[in-house]
Amino acid sequence: MNDTCTTTSLTTSSQSPAATILERVFGYATFRPGQQEVIDHLIEGKDVLVLLPTGGGKSLCYQVPALIREGTAIVVSPLISLMQDQVQQLKESGVKAAFLNSTLSSETQQSIIESLKAGHLDLLYVSPERMLQFSFLQTIKQLSLALFAIDEAHCVSHWGHDFRQDYRGLSTLKQQFPSTPIIALTATADTATQSDIVSQLALTSPYIFKGSFDRPNIRYRVMSKYKAFEQVSKYVKAAEGSGIIYCNSRAKVDDLYARLYRQGYKCAAYHAGMDADEREMVLQQFLRDKIDIVVATVAFGMGINKSNVRFVLHHDVPRSIESYYQETGRAGRDGLPADAMLLFNENDAARVRQWIEQGDNLTQTPIEVQKFEAMESFAEAQTCRRQILLNYFSQYSDQSCGNCDICLDPPKLIDGIVLAQKVLSCILRLEQQASNQYVIDILRGKALKRIQDAGHDQLTTYGIGKDKSDSYWHNIINQLIHQGLIRVDITAHAALRLTEAARPVLKGECELKLAAPRLEFKPEKEKKTLSVEYDKGLFKRFKHLRKTLADEHEVPPFVIFSDATLVDMANKLPTSPSEFLDVSGVGQTKLERYGSAFLQLINDYQNRGNDH
Numbered sequence: 001m002n003d004t005c006t007t008t009s010l011t012t013s014s015q016s017p018a019a020t021i022l023e024r025v026f027g028y029a030t031f032r033p034g035q036q037e038v039i040d041h042l043i044e045g046k047d048v049l050v051l052l053p054t055g056g057g058k059s060l061c062y063q064v065p066a067l068i069r070e071g072t073a074i075v076v077s078p079l080i081s082l083m084q085d086q087v088q089q090l091k092e093s094g095v096k097a098a099f100l101n102s103t104l105s106s107e108t109q110q111s112i113i114e115s116l117k118a119g120h121l122d123l124l125y126v127s128p129e130r131m132l133q134f135s136f137l138q139t140i141k142q143l144s145l146a147l148f149a150i151d152e153a154h155c156v157s158h159w160g161h162d163f164r165q166d167y168r169g170l171s172t173l174k175q176q177f178p179s180t181p182i183i184a185l186t187a188t189a190d191t192a193t194q195s196d197i198v199s200q201l202a203l204t205s206p207y208i209f210k211g212s213f214d215r216p217n218i219r220y221r222v223m224s225k226y227k228a229f230e231q232v233s234k235y236v237k238a239a240e241g242s243g244i245i246y247c248n249s250r251a252k253v254d255d256l257y258a259r260l261y262r263q264g265y266k267c268a269a270y271h272a273g274m275d276a277d278e279r280e281m282v283l284q285q286f287l288r289d290k291i292d293i294v295v296a297t298v299a300f301g302m303g304i305n306k307s308n309v310r311f312v313l314h315h316d317v318p319r320s321i322e323s324y325y326q327e328t329g330r331a332g333r334d335g336l337p338a339d340a341m342l343l344f345n346e347n348d349a350a351r352v353r354q355w356i357e358q359g360d361n362l363t364q365t366p367i368e369v370q371k372f373e374a375m376e377s378f379a380e381a382q383t384c385r386r387q388i389l390l391n392y393f394s395q396y397s398d399q400s401c402g403n404c405d406i407c408l409d410p411p412k413l414i415d416g417i418v419l420a421q422k423v424l425s426c427i428l429r430l431e432q433q434a435s436n437q438y439v440i441d442i443l444r445g446k447a448l449k450r451i452q453d454a455g456h457d458q459l460t461t462y463g464i465g466k467d468k469s470d471s472y473w474h475n476i477i478n479q480l481i482h483q484g485l486i487r488v489d490i491t492a493h494a495a496l497r498l499t500e501a502a503r504p505v506l507k508g509e510c511e512l513k514l515a516a517p518r519l520e521f522k523p524e525k526e527k528k529t530l531s532v533e534y535d536k537g538l539f540k541r542f543k544h545l546r547k548t549l550a551d552e553h554e555v556p557p558f559v560i561f562s563d564a565t566l567v568d569m570a571n572k573l574p575t576s577p578s579e580f581l582d583v584s585g586v587g588q589t590k591l592e593r594y595g596s597a598f599l600q601l602i603n604d605y606q607n608r609g610n611d612h
Helices: 003-008 017-026 035-043 058-066 080-092 106-117 134-141 165-176 191-200 228-238 250-262 276-287 321-328 346-357 364-380 385-392 417-429 436-443 449-453 470-482 502-506 536-553 563-572 577-581 588-607
Strands: 048-051 072-076 097-100 123-126 145-150 182-186 207-210 218-224 242-246 267-270 293-296 309-314 338-344 413-415 486-489 495-498 513-515
Touching: 017 035, 017 058, 017 588, 035 048, 035 058, 035 207, 048 058, 048 191, 058 072, 058 145, 058 182, 080 097, 080 123, 080 588, 097 106, 106 134, 145 165, 165 191, 182 191, 218 385, 228 242, 228 250, 228 309, 228 338, 250 267, 250 293, 267 276, 309 321, 321 364, 321 385, 338 364, 346 364, 364 385, 364 470, 364 486, 385 470, 417 436, 417 470, 417 486, 417 495, 417 502, 436 470, 470 486, 470 513, 495 502, 536 563, 536 588, 577 588
Parallel strands: 048 182, 048 207, 072 123, 072 145, 097 123, 145 182, 218 338, 242 293, 242 309, 267 293, 309 338
Antiparallel strands: 413 513, 486 495
């Protein structure tokens, strides 16, 4: 056990070492569902695959075992900004952590390597490229290693939405370090990607933990895009707190940023066309609450560890549900209410599809096309959006969420049994080998050469849906996918396959309600947002104090305390150090550094008779 753990083992002996670390170092009284099991397996030296949403507590799954197992934990992370944030937060909690990347001088890098060799580090963050350097591998082969953590592990799989060649090389770790446990972590992985991660990293009989992908505090909304700038401006004006606006080109980012800036918003642009120093400055201003809005391409994102982002607005449709889920997941990481808005129109979608189809990678392009079709169907959906997201990640749910635009302003329901039977029968007649569009072409009885050549114009389902449009049938098929009756087989040219749930529908043994397709936009009625009760006046003073302390310590405010911690503080109103430790997110080190300032503020506030 390393000495960070020794210094924190001061609580009652009835607590496990992991629970003691969680409370004393990180300031949390209990683990989230699944974390304890993951941590126990790692402590025992077993491999683990963790699938948890952004903000779901992935980091603690390896940070806690790193403080218990002998040696240093090596964390592989793809982004410099993420490494820096994680290390900063760990240091604030009293953990000995460092990162090695190209932003550091050679002297600093050498100093970190010396600390590593001397056994003075609990965790070291490196890029996949650094991990695979011969000299680095030779160095760590001489050391005691606690574990390897592979963050953003979907990057290792060509089925993943963000495949990276550098990650592929990590498959050698298991051969070179057979006795060191590996934990692979991702926020987005469908079934094919999960299997590929296990295979590529050669994980040995791994414990697989799949947490809920639900982020109930995020409200998902889609708005038909018609006057984009007016819509963005109106939305941002009504939004509270900081947010990110995603565009799919640098030119759009620059244009939208300039127009918002002229309207007086505290905002900045961020894309790969800017130089590194400029991008870093924008990131730091955003992290430190000096600007409210970043208008960006997807170059801004993975690893933005800011917990108090209140909204994510997509000006353009993303290329996959994984990307959308990951990008919207940057909102509300503190668990407080947040908003995800997508502006969508068919012309945008057609352009994105064209870009993807023009790709020259024969293996990757069809996968990307299929992933984009799933994103399109999400945007066009008329069933609960959260259900669609959860079903996409194989977390099947038949419950509507009550916190998306469809649930808040429901479409009209119709008896869908006959419509569904037409679709399902047609898929069966085509031996479950046909794609979405081909099924629609058969249903509508189109006189196409490929249909006639295949003899499919002789099928009993040919032409049985000719009274409805292509877009109508697209919508119905998408709903059947969302309800789990049909699945899209990404490994077989996006063929539609029936699930077991389709059987009673085909036989007419159950009811099936579908949404009457809305083929034109109807503006959403505004509804009351989720509310969290706390003293807003005191919370505002907490934020001001946090900002002052953050500037003094030269760290982003959320590194000191998240908004959720401030809300808990405003509810509990601690008046002593022991009560302050009961606030969620307050550990021993943070009590010592910041406790007296916040306790003084609470004391002054109460003595003034809550004058706010």
